[in-house]
Amino acid sequence: MSEDFEKSFVKQLKQNQNIIHKICRLYTNGEDAHNDLFQEITIQLWKAFPKFRGDSKFSTWAYRVALNTAITLYRKSTRSVSTISYEGQYHFISPEEYNHAEEEQIKLMYQALQKLNDIEKALVFLYLEDKNYTEIAETLGISEVNARVKMNRIKGKLIKILNP
Amino acid sequence: MKELDLFKKAWKKDIQSYHQVTELEIYKMLHTKSSSIVKWILIISIIEVLFWTVISVVYNTDEYLKKMDLENLNIYFKALNFLNYAVILVFIYFFYKNYVKISVTVSTKQLMQDILKTRNTVQYYVWYNLTMILFSLIAGIALAFVYNPKMELLKDKITHESNYNTLLIILGILVLCCVIIVGLFWLFYRLLYGILLRKLNANFKELMKIDL
Numbered sequence: 001m002s003e004d005f006e007k008s009f010v011k012q013l014k015q016n017q018n019i020i021h022k023i024c025r026l027y028t029n030g031e032d033a034h035n036d037l038f039q040e041i042t043i044q045l046w047k048a049f050p051k052f053r054g055d056s057k058f059s060t061w062a063y064r065v066a067l068n069t070a071i072t073l074y075r076k077s078t079r080s081v082s083t084i085s086y087e088g089q090y091h092f093i094s095p096e097e098y099n100h101a102e103e104e105q106i107k108l109m110y111q112a113l114q115k116l117n118d119i120e121k122a123l124v125f126l127y128l129e130d131k132n133y134t135e136i137a138e139t140l141g142i143s144e145v146n147a148r149v150k151m152n153r154i155k156g157k158l159i160k161i162l163n164p
Numbered sequence: 165m166k167e168l169d170l171f172k173k174a175w176k177k178d179i180q181s182y183h184q185v186t187e188l189e190i191y192k193m194l195h196t197k198s199s200s201i202v203k204w205i206l207i208i209s210i211i212e213v214l215f216w217t218v219i220s221v222v223y224n225t226d227e228y229l230k231k232m233d234l235e236n237l238n239i240y241f242k243a244l245n246f247l248n249y250a251v252i253l254v255f256i257y258f259f260y261k262n263y264v265k266i267s268v269t270v271s272t273k274q275l276m277q278d279i280l281k282t283r284n285t286v287q288y289y290v291w292y293n294l295t296m297i298l299f300s301l302i303a304g305i306a307l308a309f310v311y312n313p314k315m316e317l318l319k320d321k322i323t324h325e326s327n328y329n330t331l332l333i334i335l336g337i338l339v340l341c342c343v344i345i346v347g348l349f350w351l352f353y354r355l356l357y358g359i360l361l362r363k364l365n366a367n368f369k370e371l372m373k374i375d376l
Contacts, residue, residue, distance in 0.1 A: 006191075006194070009194075010187050010190045010191060010194075011187070013190055014184075014185065014186070014187055014190060017182070017184065017185055018182060021182035022175070025182070038185070038193075039193050039196060040198060040199065040200065042190060042193040042194065043193065043194070043196065043197075043198045043200075044198065044200065044268050046194050047198070047268070048267070048268050048269050051267075051269060061269070064269060065268050065269060067272065068268045068269075068270075068272055068275050069200070069268065071272055071367055072201070072272060072275050072276055072279065072364060072367065073200040073201055073202060073268065073275075074200065074201075075199055075200065075201045075204060075360075075363075076199075102170070102174075105167060105170060105171075106170075106171060106174050108167075109167055109168070109171045117366075117367075117370055118363075118366075118367050118370070119272075119367055119370040119371050119374070120370075122272065127172075128171070128172050128175045128176075130172075130176070138271060139271060139272065140271060140272045140273060140371065140374075141270075141271030141272055141273025141274050141371070142273065142371065142374050142375050143375055146374050146375050147374070149374075150374045155165045155168060158165065158167070158168065159165060159167075162167060
């Protein structure tokens, strides 16, 4: 494969890496697993890159491949225990912008999201990425109506987890 | 939901800093090996096909027939062998067709279905071989019973016995052997694919539940 082709892929991946990090953050519970999943997603993206025609944004194309990898292709259990936990791993970019209470809430939400199953996480991810229900349904291969119903149920589940 | 909306705002602003991967690191990743489930299924499938194909070739009846002076039956076994090779070719064609269809860019449901379909193709092949082996085993014993001179004594015993004890014992051992062989394979596959496909099956079930 040509060098330019590889270069273009690496450049686009580097620019869009946060989307993959976000998926890894949702689907793993430690730094080691995070990096491992990131690597597998990168390999899968690279393998599928010849089919990427550029008629959609790289990020739109990447999140589908990344989600499919995390849910289906990635062999290791995404719930496996890791030696280095996420606690204290991630730092907020500008602490002064966010007050402590807000930060705490975000942490709690991450913990609640960890309790969802893989499919529910995918729905939440797409919802957080502002995808409409047509796109969510299409990405997962379910009907639009049921995607909407399921998302509402997940919200209910999250409320229950957050307010036991 | 208030909490989720707040979270969404924070999410979109990328307030969390992730360790940014450099271009050099990405280059390195491109040259590492994937450990995806599809790759494992391919490796295991190739081993399985080789194993069963070797078994079906090695398990040759010609010698046995010669020994028992039954070469007139050879034509049937030749036909059976021919069928066996045809099945292998058909199987490899379907396996390849299903395997190349697996693409990570389709919907999650489609991807899962394609993987499971590929997996099932191999499974059918395994069951076909197991059936053939059991069939040959039973046919072999039946032939031996009818044609093998060494069996005369046993046959005599069965015909002269007022009850069917000997016959029942032979049948019992035969059934037991079949059950044990099938059981062992079943257990082996349950373990192998139970471990390999546990996550995939669970997620597939979960996904199907949404559309119920």
